[in-house]
Structure formats: C-alpha cells, structure tokens
Amino acid sequence: MRFPIEKSAAGILLCGLLALSVAGSAVAAKPTERSRQKAAAEAQRAGIQQKLTALKKEISRTESEKEDVADTLAESEEKISDANRALRDLSQETLETNVRLQDLATEQERLAQTIVSQKKQLSALLREHYVAGNEDRIKLLLSGDNPNRINRDLQMMAYVSQAQAKLLASLNANLAQVEDNREKVENAKVELEEIAQEQRDQKSVLEKEKARRAALLGELSSKLVVQRKQADSLQRDEQRMSGLVDQLTRLIREQAEAERKRQEALAAARAKARLEAEAAAKARALARAEAKAERDRLAREAAKAGKPAPKPLPPEPEEPKVAEQAQPVERTPDISLAPAAPAGAFAAMKGRLAAPISGSIAARFGAKRGGDGPSWKGMFIKAPEGTEVRSVAVGRVVHSGWMRGFGNLIIIDHGGSYLSIYANNQTLLKRLGDAVRAGEPIASAGNTGGNEESGLYFELRHLGKAFDPASWVKF
Known part of the structure; x- marks a missing residue:
C-alpha cells in the first residue's frame, strides 16, 4: 500500500515539474493578448474613420484655391504626431506591463511557498501511514481483533486517505496555477519585447520626420510668410473650419437621431413582447380555469359513482420574463460620436x-x-x-x-x-x-x-x- 501512494504522489509532482520545464517554447509562438486587442481596436475604429475621411474630401472638393504650401508639411507633421502619440502610449504600456510582472512575481512566490508546505504535509502523511503499519482494510477485517478497534482503525484510515486525496488535489491545482502563472509571465515578457521594438521603430520614424520637416520649413519659409499674410487665405481657412464643424454637427445629429430611433424601436419591441406575454398569460389562465372546472365536474361524477377522483392538474409553468422575450434591435458596430x-x-x-x-x-x-x-x-x-x-x-x-x-x-x-x-x-x-x-x-x-x-x-x-x-x- 505504501509504494503505490508514494509513486502516485511522486508521479504528480514529476508531471508538474516536467510541464513547467517544457511549456516555455510554446508561449513565444502564440500571439500576445496585447497584439489581439490592438488589432481589434484598429478594426473597430476603421468604420467611423472612413466617414470622416469622406467628409474631409467633400470639404476639399468645394474649394477653388490652389494647393497651399503648408500642405507640403502635412504628411510629415501627421507622422510626427503619430510617432509621438505611439511613444507616449508605449511608455504607458511599459509601466502597466511592469506592474503586471511584479504582481505575477509576487503570486509566483506565494504559490512556491504553498507548494513547499503542501509537499511537507504530504510527506508527513505518508510517513504516518508507514508508521501505522500500512494495514489495509481486508487485513483488519480478517484479523479477528476487537471490532471497536477495527472500526476505529478503519475510520482513521478513511480520514488519512481523504486528507491525502485533498492534499494531492490541492497540490495538483497549485502546480497548474504555477504553470498558468509562468505562461502569463512569459507572455508579459514577450509583450515588453514587442513594446521595446515598437519604441525603437517609432523613435527612428520620429527623428527622420523631424529632420524632413525642418528641411521643408527651410525651403518653404519665405512662401509661408507671404501666404500667412494673405487675407483671402485666412478667410478660406475659416470657411474650411466652419465647413468641417457644420459637417461634424450634422454627423453627430444623424447618429443621435439613429440612436433615438433605435431606442424607440427597442421600446416598441419590448412593449409588443409585453402585450403578447400578457395575452398569452390570460389565454393560459382561461384554459386552466376551464380545465379545472372540467376536472371538478368529473370529480363530482366520480364521487357519485364511487370511482377514484381524476388526477390533479400539473403545476403551472413559470412565466417567462418579458425582457427575455423582447428581441434586441441590431446595431451596426461603430465608434460612437455621441x-x-x-x-x-x-x-x-x-x-x-x-x-x-x-x-x-x-x-x-x-x-x-x-x-x-x-x-x-x-x-x-x-x-x-x-x-x-x-x-x-x-x-x-x-x-x-x-x-x-x-x-x-x-x-x-x-x-x-x-x-x-x-x-x-x-x-x-x-x-x-x-x-x-x-x-x-x-x-x-x-x-x-x-x-x-x-x-x-x-x-x-x-x-x-x-x-x-x-x-x-x-x-
């Protein structure tokens, strides 16, 4: 009896340790949670961005002036803005990932201490089991010993077995948690490497674009000075801003109106479902009342004839909630401008x-x-x-x-x-x-x-x- 128990405990520990040692290579191949979230966010943002791009093109089509020299700076200034924003976001991501790593390290240390303690408890249980003589239930029952003692020993053996089983289950769970924790640590480290590479790339882009913009400014400086003093150019800038604001206001109102109609449709669907549920409930109540009246009539006739009474009506099923009946109104996924x-x-x-x-x-x-x-x-x-x-x-x-x-x-x-x-x-x-x-x-x-x-x-x-x-x- 001793050896199978020891082998099973050792087997669980060995499997856990082997799992910890070989799982690392698989983590690096998986896409990180950060990468998946980033891709999802960009995909979600694409819809409304298309609307705004079309809006800006519409404004540009209404302009009759020639290309502004400042447009030459547009691409460079946008790239500088994007690079700076990306660097700021990456710095914040680095801080958050490092905090997560610290939390995981603390949890890993706690789990390691718990596992050490559980191993000691398991060793003590196995030792006590060995010292107790390792008598199995069949030997006890056939020993001819005092029945009270046999019963007491059987109960003690049951308690020990239960304690062993619980301890092994807990140890196995903690080993699995250690493995999960280790995967999260590896994932966080991969994310940090991703962030560091993106930071290096963005810094390179930023330096190139700053140098490019400085060169362009040097070439265009005299033209920019002249153009900034032209009243018609300033007037067109203001008209352009007013056109953008008007278009945005219209777009916001359209979204608000669409949301209002969606809420009205949803409220109407709920009201319709509520009325239908009430009508169905009334119909069920009427049918049940008629069935009860018929059952009472049959019971009276059976009593007169000395026959057994009919079976009672089954209990009425619970009414479904109206909220569950109402079908939601579909909404096109989009970034809200509300x-x-x-x-x-x-x-x-x-x-x-x-x-x-x-x-x-x-x-x-x-x-x-x-x-x-x-x-x-x-x-x-x-x-x-x-x-x-x-x-x-x-x-x-x-x-x-x-x-x-x-x-x-x-x-x-x-x-x-x-x-x-x-x-x-x-x-x-x-x-x-x-x-x-x-x-x-x-x-x-x-x-x-x-x-x-x-x-x-x-x-x-x-x-x-x-x-x-x-x-x-x-x-």
Missing part, C-alpha cells in the same frame, strides 16, 4: 472651465488678424513646443487629424451642440471616438499647419458658431 456628457452639463460650467494650456495669450477673439485681415474666431496662446494641451471639459473626440491652416487638429463634442477646438498641435494624443475627462491631456502644443509661433489655437463653438472663450474659460 457626447460623453449629458446636454446642459457644459453650459452649466460657464466661467469655470479650466484653461486648455499654460501660456501667454497672443491673440484674442474678435481681434483683426495681421492688422487688416479677418477677425480671430478664437484665441492663440503662446507656449513652448510639447506643452500639454488639456480638454476644458468632459466630452468625446469627433475629429483628430491634420487640416490645412490648422495643422494637427482635435475637436471635442461636449453635448448640447457645444464643441471645443484645439489646433496647431505638435502631437494629437487622443483618437477619434475617445471619451475624455476634464483636464485630461489630449495633445501637445506645436506650430503645425504653417504657423510661425509655437502654441495653441483654441476655439469654442455652439450650434456651429464661434463665441468668445474669455467669459467661459479661466485663463
């Missing part, structure tokens, strides 16, 4: 919005641009390149990309037809469809779009019309 805040929340913050950036105001709403040009529709705030730009309130990103005259541009919908606009950024940190909190970094300041100075161009709009941010934001 605001992340309820209507009225932004208007209630008038005069209490935090400044989007720290810097000095170089141009105010309503002032003439270039002395005799069109009026500013927003404010230009001078700030060093790379200074964080923050959202003035909770909302959702409805545009994130390069635009002629405004460079790297981000627009946030705050609900109630209020939009905030942040232009000339070096880097856009948020993507289309992202929900943002008040004060959350969304970009970094720059001089993209052919701007002379580094900083942020900031606008607030309601129902498509620009208004003075000075009475809303605490600059």
Whole structure:
C-alpha cells in the first residue's frame, strides 16, 4: 500500500515539474493578448474613420484655391504626431506591463511557498501511514481483533486517505496555477519585447520626420510668410473650419437621431413582447380555469359513482420574463460620436472651465488678424513646443487629424451642440471616438499647419458658431 501512494504522489509532482520545464517554447509562438486587442481596436475604429475621411474630401472638393504650401508639411507633421502619440502610449504600456510582472512575481512566490508546505504535509502523511503499519482494510477485517478497534482503525484510515486525496488535489491545482502563472509571465515578457521594438521603430520614424520637416520649413519659409499674410487665405481657412464643424454637427445629429430611433424601436419591441406575454398569460389562465372546472365536474361524477377522483392538474409553468422575450434591435458596430456628457452639463460650467494650456495669450477673439485681415474666431496662446494641451471639459473626440491652416487638429463634442477646438498641435494624443475627462491631456502644443509661433489655437463653438472663450474659460 505504501509504494503505490508514494509513486502516485511522486508521479504528480514529476508531471508538474516536467510541464513547467517544457511549456516555455510554446508561449513565444502564440500571439500576445496585447497584439489581439490592438488589432481589434484598429478594426473597430476603421468604420467611423472612413466617414470622416469622406467628409474631409467633400470639404476639399468645394474649394477653388490652389494647393497651399503648408500642405507640403502635412504628411510629415501627421507622422510626427503619430510617432509621438505611439511613444507616449508605449511608455504607458511599459509601466502597466511592469506592474503586471511584479504582481505575477509576487503570486509566483506565494504559490512556491504553498507548494513547499503542501509537499511537507504530504510527506508527513505518508510517513504516518508507514508508521501505522500500512494495514489495509481486508487485513483488519480478517484479523479477528476487537471490532471497536477495527472500526476505529478503519475510520482513521478513511480520514488519512481523504486528507491525502485533498492534499494531492490541492497540490495538483497549485502546480497548474504555477504553470498558468509562468505562461502569463512569459507572455508579459514577450509583450515588453514587442513594446521595446515598437519604441525603437517609432523613435527612428520620429527623428527622420523631424529632420524632413525642418528641411521643408527651410525651403518653404519665405512662401509661408507671404501666404500667412494673405487675407483671402485666412478667410478660406475659416470657411474650411466652419465647413468641417457644420459637417461634424450634422454627423453627430444623424447618429443621435439613429440612436433615438433605435431606442424607440427597442421600446416598441419590448412593449409588443409585453402585450403578447400578457395575452398569452390570460389565454393560459382561461384554459386552466376551464380545465379545472372540467376536472371538478368529473370529480363530482366520480364521487357519485364511487370511482377514484381524476388526477390533479400539473403545476403551472413559470412565466417567462418579458425582457427575455423582447428581441434586441441590431446595431451596426461603430465608434460612437455621441457626447460623453449629458446636454446642459457644459453650459452649466460657464466661467469655470479650466484653461486648455499654460501660456501667454497672443491673440484674442474678435481681434483683426495681421492688422487688416479677418477677425480671430478664437484665441492663440503662446507656449513652448510639447506643452500639454488639456480638454476644458468632459466630452468625446469627433475629429483628430491634420487640416490645412490648422495643422494637427482635435475637436471635442461636449453635448448640447457645444464643441471645443484645439489646433496647431505638435502631437494629437487622443483618437477619434475617445471619451475624455476634464483636464485630461489630449495633445501637445506645436506650430503645425504653417504657423510661425509655437502654441495653441483654441476655439469654442455652439450650434456651429464661434463665441468668445474669455467669459467661459479661466485663463
């Protein structure tokens, strides 16, 4: 009896240790969870991005002016923004992965201590079993010994066997958890290697694009200066912005209307299902009442004839819930442009919005641009390149990309037809469809779009019309 138990315990331990030693090679071949999540996120974002790309092309088709020299910088400035955002995201991923690795190391140490303790307990049980004489049940029953003692010994043997079985099961579970933990550690290490390689690639792209942009700026500097002073060019920039805002407003309203209709259809489907369920319940109740009346009549007749009473009706089945009956209305998967805040929340913050950036105001709403040009529709705030730009309130990103005259541009919908606009950024940190909190970094300041100075161009709009941010934001 001793040897089979010892062999089974040793076998389990040996299998666990062998599993730990050979499973490492399989992990590296598997795609990491990070890679799968990244691919899924990009696929989901593609739908709404197509809509915005078509929208920008539609705006471009309505323009009659020749190509702006700032367009030459567009590709380079977009790549610099993408590389900077990717580097920031990768840094955050590195921190999160390292924290996960620390947690896994702590868990691994705890499991190792538990397994050592369980091995000691198993050894003690086997030793006690050996010292007890290793008598099996058949030998005890045939020994002719005192029945009380035999019963007591049999119970003790049962307790020992149960303890051994539980301990072996627990040890096996912990060994499996160690293996799972080890796979997670290997996966996290592979992810860190992926992140490190992506960081090296993005840094290389960033350095090349910065050098390319600097060279282009040197070639185009005189043309940019002349073009920036042309009133018709500034006017076209403003018209372009107004066209984009109008199109975004229309798109947001279409999505809101589609969502309203979806909710109405869902409510109608639920109401219809509820009515059908109520009608079915009434029909079942009527049929049951008729069946009960018939059973009572037969029971009375049987009692008169001295026959056994008919069997009682079976219990009524439980009513299905209406929510389970209602069929959900299908919705096309898409990134929502619905605001992340309820209507009225932004208007209630008038005069209490935090400044989007720290810097000095170089141009105010309503002032003439270039002395005799069109009026500013927003404010230009001078700030060093790379200074964080923050959202003035909770909302959702409805545009994130390069635009002629405004460079790297981000627009946030705050609900109630209020939009905030942040232009000339070096880097856009948020993507289309992202929900943002008040004060959350969304970009970094720059001089993209052919701007002379580094900083942020900031606008607030309601129902498509620009208004003075000075009475809303605490600059």
